[in-house]
Amino acid sequence: MLSEKGQKNEQTPFRFEKNYLGIIKQPLFKYLLILLGLPVHMVTWLIYQLKYKPSSYGHLLQKEKKAVQQSPVYDQWIDRYEDQYKSKMHYFNKSIDEQEMRREARKLADIQAEEMAKARLSEENIKDAAYLPFFGERLRNPAFVKVSFIPGILMYLFLWGYSRPMLRYILERLVMTIFVIISVAIFVFTILYFSPSDPAANILGEAATMEQRQEFNHQYGLDQPYLVQLADAVKGIITFDLGFSYTGNENIAASIANKFPITLIIAVCSLLMAVVVAIPIGIISAAKRNSIWDYSFMFIALIGLSIPNFWQGLVFILNFSIKWHLLPATYSPNDWLSIIMPVMVLGTGLTASIARMTRSSILEVINEDYIVTAKAKGLKPRKILIQHALRNAMIPIITVIGLQFGGMLGGAAVTEKVFNISGLGSFIVDKQFVPDTPSILAGVVYIAITISLVNLVVDIIYALLNPRIRSQMKSS
Amino acid sequence: MTTQQEFALKQSQQYKNANFSVCLSFALTLLFLFNAYDFAQGTWNFVWGIVTAAYFVISILQGAIALLLKKDLLTYGAIQKRTRLLSAVQLLSLFAGNLFTAAFAFRMLKKKDSIEYTLAYYMFLTQFLVFAISLFNLFKPYVSNLFMPAMILLIFAMVIELFLVIILAKTDVEQGVKPLLKWLGIIVFLTGLTGNVFGLILGYSLVMKSRSNDASTIDKWNQFWMSMTNNFTAMLGFLFVFLMLAISIASYGTFVSSFATENDYGALLLEPSLAHPFGTDNFGRDVFSRIVFGARISLVVGLLTTLIPLVIGGFLGAISGYYQKSIDNIIMRCLDVLYAVPGILLAIAIIAAFGSSTFNLIIALSVGSIPTYARTMRANVLIVSNLEFVEAAKALGENEWKIIFKQIVPNAFAPMIVKASLTIGSAVIATSSLSFLGLGVEPHIPEWGNILKIGSMYLETNPHLAIFPGIAIILLVLSFNFLGDGLRDALDPKLDS
Numbered sequence: 001m002l003s004e005k006g007q008k009n010e011q012t013p014f015r016f017e018k019n020y021l022g023i024i025k026q027p028l029f030k031y032l033l034i035l036l037g038l039p040v041h042m043v044t045w046l047i048y049q050l051k052y053k054p055s056s057y058g059h060l061l062q063k064e065k066k067a068v069q070q071s072p073v074y075d076q077w078i079d080r081y082e083d084q085y086k087s088k089m090h091y092f093n094k095s096i097d098e099q100e101m102r103r104e105a106r107k108l109a110d111i112q113a114e115e116m117a118k119a120r121l122s123e124e125n126i127k128d129a130a131y132l133p134f135f136g137e138r139l140r141n142p143a144f145v146k147v148s149f150i151p152g153i154l155m156y157l158f159l160w161g162y163s164r165p166m167l168r169y170i171l172e173r174l175v176m177t178i179f180v181i182i183s184v185a186i187f188v189f190t191i192l193y194f195s196p197s198d199p200a201a202n203i204l205g206e207a208a209t210m211e212q213r214q215e216f217n218h219q220y221g222l223d224q225p226y227l228v229q230l231a232d233a234v235k236g237i238i239t240f241d242l243g244f245s246y247t248g249n250e251n252i253a254a255s256i257a258n259k260f261p262i263t264l265i266i267a268v269c270s271l272l273m274a275v276v277v278a279i280p281i282g283i284i285s286a287a288k289r290n291s292i293w294d295y296s297f298m299f300i301a302l303i304g305l306s307i308p309n310f311w312q313g314l315v316f317i318l319n320f321s322i323k324w325h326l327l328p329a330t331y332s333p334n335d336w337l338s339i340i341m342p343v344m345v346l347g348t349g350l351t352a353s354i355a356r357m358t359r360s361s362i363l364e365v366i367n368e369d370y371i372v373t374a375k376a377k378g379l380k381p382r383k384i385l386i387q388h389a390l391r392n393a394m395i396p397i398i399t400v401i402g403l404q405f406g407g408m409l410g411g412a413a414v415t416e417k418v419f420n421i422s423g424l425g426s427f428i429v430d431k432q433f434v435p436d437t438p439s440i441l442a443g444v445v446y447i448a449i450t451i452s453l454v455n456l457v458v459d460i461i462y463a464l465l466n467p468r469i470r471s472q473m474k475s476s
Numbered sequence: 477m478t479t480q481q482e483f484a485l486k487q488s489q490q491y492k493n494a495n496f497s498v499c500l501s502f503a504l505t506l507l508f509l510f511n512a513y514d515f516a517q518g519t520w521n522f523v524w525g526i527v528t529a530a531y532f533v534i535s536i537l538q539g540a541i542a543l544l545l546k547k548d549l550l551t552y553g554a555i556q557k558r559t560r561l562l563s564a565v566q567l568l569s570l571f572a573g574n575l576f577t578a579a580f581a582f583r584m585l586k587k588k589d590s591i592e593y594t595l596a597y598y599m600f601l602t603q604f605l606v607f608a609i610s611l612f613n614l615f616k617p618y619v620s621n622l623f624m625p626a627m628i629l630l631i632f633a634m635v636i637e638l639f640l641v642i643i644l645a646k647t648d649v650e651q652g653v654k655p656l657l658k659w660l661g662i663i664v665f666l667t668g669l670t671g672n673v674f675g676l677i678l679g680y681s682l683v684m685k686s687r688s689n690d691a692s693t694i695d696k697w698n699q700f701w702m703s704m705t706n707n708f709t710a711m712l713g714f715l716f717v718f719l720m721l722a723i724s725i726a727s728y729g730t731f732v733s734s735f736a737t738e739n740d741y742g743a744l745l746l747e748p749s750l751a752h753p754f755g756t757d758n759f760g761r762d763v764f765s766r767i768v769f770g771a772r773i774s775l776v777v778g779l780l781t782t783l784i785p786l787v788i789g790g791f792l793g794a795i796s797g798y799y800q801k802s803i804d805n806i807i808m809r810c811l812d813v814l815y816a817v818p819g820i821l822l823a824i825a826i827i828a829a830f831g832s833s834t835f836n837l838i839i840a841l842s843v844g845s846i847p848t849y850a851r852t853m854r855a856n857v858l859i860v861s862n863l864e865f866v867e868a869a870k871a872l873g874e875n876e877w878k879i880i881f882k883q884i885v886p887n888a889f890a891p892m893i894v895k896a897s898l899t900i901g902s903a904v905i906a907t908s909s910l911s912f913l914g915l916g917v918e919p920h921i922p923e924w925g926n927i928l929k930i931g932s933m934y935l936e937t938n939p940h941l942a943i944f945p946g947i948a949i950i951l952l953v954l955s956f957n958f959l960g961d962g963l964r965d966a967l968d969p970k971l972d973s
Contacts, residue, residue, distance in 0.1 A: 302958070440828050
């Protein structure tokens with residue numbers, strides 16, 4: 001027991017080093033690692049600068065290379081490369097250009113000389129001592145790890161997590177998601193910043209005096225330079241403190257918090273409806289391939305893909321509300337009947353694409369060997385279809401759901417406008433007529449964040465479900 | 477039923493086509509019947525009643541033909557002459573506007589399926605429809621100055637095409653193209669320039685087959701178009717898209733643009749009639765003319781918002797797929813950022829910043845779909861760049877850019893075409909959605925989303941104002957989707973067997 005523990009302790013620093021060497025190959029993670037262990041790195045960087053910096057490596061390498069170039073081996077190489085060049089030109093029936101030949105031979109020989117010089121140096125145990133490998137060597141030292149453990153705890157957690165395949169995958173995806181979210185905020189802000197329209201003139205009207213405009217610009221920080229405004233905007237998005245909108249003086253974070261739930265509820269309900277309706281349809285179509293059922297379901301699905309949301313909404317209102325008085329035409333929070341039409345309208349496209357995807361992915365697996373085996377074992381067709389085929393066909397279906405969910409949140413603006421729902425989509429559209437830059441920025445970025453998080457969850461589920469990816473992660 | 481008979485039935489494309497036409501024809505009959513009866517007053521509309529009756533007769537006839545076909549295939553294993561003659565009667569259904577049965581009748585007239593014959597009769601159908609739609613202008617108070625010459629040209633083109641259909645029905649192009657056909661091919665190619673793209677394809681096919689000795693090129697062409705022409709829904713998709721293209725070009729001569737754009741306060745919100753087939757809107761503008769003129773904008777915006785990201789995304793995808801590692805990482809991470817924002821929202825943000833105009837709309841929608849094209853291209857380039865011929869080109873010391881754009885990209889392009897044809901539909905929907913929100917094309921331009929926006933204000937009193945432009949959008953998007961499915965079946969090697 002004791003010895004096992006001791007062994008583990010001894011292994012830990014080496015594992016840190018191994019993970020470390022893996023991480024510094026990826027640029028994004030390299031910088032993240034430095035950022036996480038910043039206190040430790042600052043100290044070691046100083047030590048490195050003071051003690052180890054006089055790196056004579058480059059100098060030595062040059063010297064060694066010169067030595068190689070003066071040796072007879074080098075001339076042999078040149079001759080060999082020149083011969084190669086001649087026979088190549090002869091083969092292609094091209095004339096020999098002496099100058100080019102010499103240049104090319106020299107270039108190739110130089111490369112080889114450098115490699116040889118490097119090999120000689122490493123034989124003499126002289127290593128390239130850049131900072132990052134230097135730090136890696138420090139990690140091998142248990143005393144260093146112990147001393148730096150508290151200030152560098154974040155970095156060590158990261159290094160530890162990196163060694164578990166599943167955790168590493170989740171970590172990588174998380175880092176990517178954060179990167180994407182911040183970049184989206186910067187990107188959308190930049191687009192809106194470079195808008196040719198002047199918000200002060202738009203909102204105060206043409207009659208406003210110069211002082212009034214300056215006052216307005218000062219109030220909303222529009223007189224600051226680009227980078228300051230950008231930093232403010234990103235900070236505001238992260239801390240949910242976005243200030244006030246240009247018109248109406250409403251708190252943006254509060255109004256988004258008010259409007260987001262209904263948008264999400266409708267989207268989630270549509271998603272549930274789509275899954276419940278579409279997967280059985282897809283299974284039936286695949287099971288009875290080329291039958292009248294298959295043709296009609298797929299034809300209807302294709303029509304479902306082709307109907308614009310707003311037109312479908314209008315036709316529903318015309319029939320269900322105006323002609324037959326079954327459902328209310330506009331949404332009201334207290335009436336659950338009024339949510340039915342928006343959900344159906346928003347879910348139609350998703351239903352159609354899930355049904356088509358289910359059909360095609362089941363058809364792809366239905367001829368696999370394991371299905372034939374299941375048939376040969378005498379399993380019932382229904383069991384084969386649901387337990388064997390659908391389970392394996394599920395992966396592309398989940399991907400489509402994840403992708404389409406984003407499109408649905410984006411498309412919600414149109415549906416919300418048709419049914420007069422005051423959700424986030426119609427908030428953005430209303431604000432863009434002003435145009436009220438901070439509100440648009442916040443609305444678009446929060447929707448993008450939601451979509452990124454949903455995609456993150458989908459990716460993780462995907463990795464958990466898919467044995468192929470799991471084994472790939474373990475072997476890498 | 478023996479397996480052999482079953483096989484004959486399953487293999488017969490004509491039988492499938494017949495059944496499909498019966499279904500569509502019946503569906504249309506029911507739709508017209510629904511329209512003919514006024515539920516509120518319990519009365520029958522005379523005009524709709526006649527149309528319904530005509531479609532009912534056509535559907536019954538089509539059903540009889542389908543049954544005969546089945547019997548033929550089961551007893552003789554081949555279609556009999558009697559059935560073909562009966563379906564020739566079905567050609568008359570063209571005058572009732574039933575394309576499905578008419579196209580089927582044309583198909584039955586030739587024993588062996590032929591690409592050129594199929595293209596020819598679809599070309600004729602397109603020209604006929606353009607002519608018929610233009611004829612509605614006769615009910616207007618006046619016609620445009622160019623109306624007569626344009627109509628004469630259309631009739632002339634129709635006669636040539638009918639002549640070509642008859643010739644192609646009697647000859648077998650696979651035996652060799654006669655000089656007469658080659659010259660006809662050139663003429664048809666020229667008429668194709670009026671927007672009837674079937675003509676371009678047919679003319680190219682005839683001229684190529686008469687001149688080219690390269691059997692592999694001809695074989696590839698034949699295989700692709702055989703697969704397309706056999707696919708009834710894909711051909712219907714082609715038909716509608718080319719019809720829209722042809723009508724938007726023909727409308728320069730045959731339609732009066734002031735009916736679509738200028739206000740007429742004497743004719744506000746009229747019900748549909750012969751002079752105004754889809755009624756008039758709140759400014760007295762003729763909705764039918766507006767929809768015809770709107771086809772131009774929807775097509776141009778749809779095509780451009782597909783073409784621009786196709787080129788940019790394809791280029792970026794090819795580069796990042798070929799150069800790997802750092803360049804790949806930089807390009808794909810930047811595109812991930814674009815990918816995280818839904819297309820419509822990104823478009824709204826761009827339009828909020830730069831104002832709503834057609835140009836900004838095209839840019840805004842294009843930017844949003846660059847990442848999907850780049851991903852598709854990258855995935856294909858990754859596969860193709862590991863193949864032997866690329867390695868051979870590298871070994872020969874070929875320039876890297878030449879390797880990418882001459883060797884790899886052409887071989888990785890098929891999925892891009894399929895992707896493009898499937899996304900034109902969503903581009904059309906996105907355009908009209910943004911116009912509907914008031915963010916797209918300028919409100920005075922007759923664009924389908926704009927027409928629908930006006931219609932949505934009169935939903936209770938004049939619902940047809942919202943329904944007709946919506947149907948136009950659906951048909952166009954549906955056609956592009958049919959086309960995309962057909963292209964995928966024709967280009968995807970996985971489904972070859």
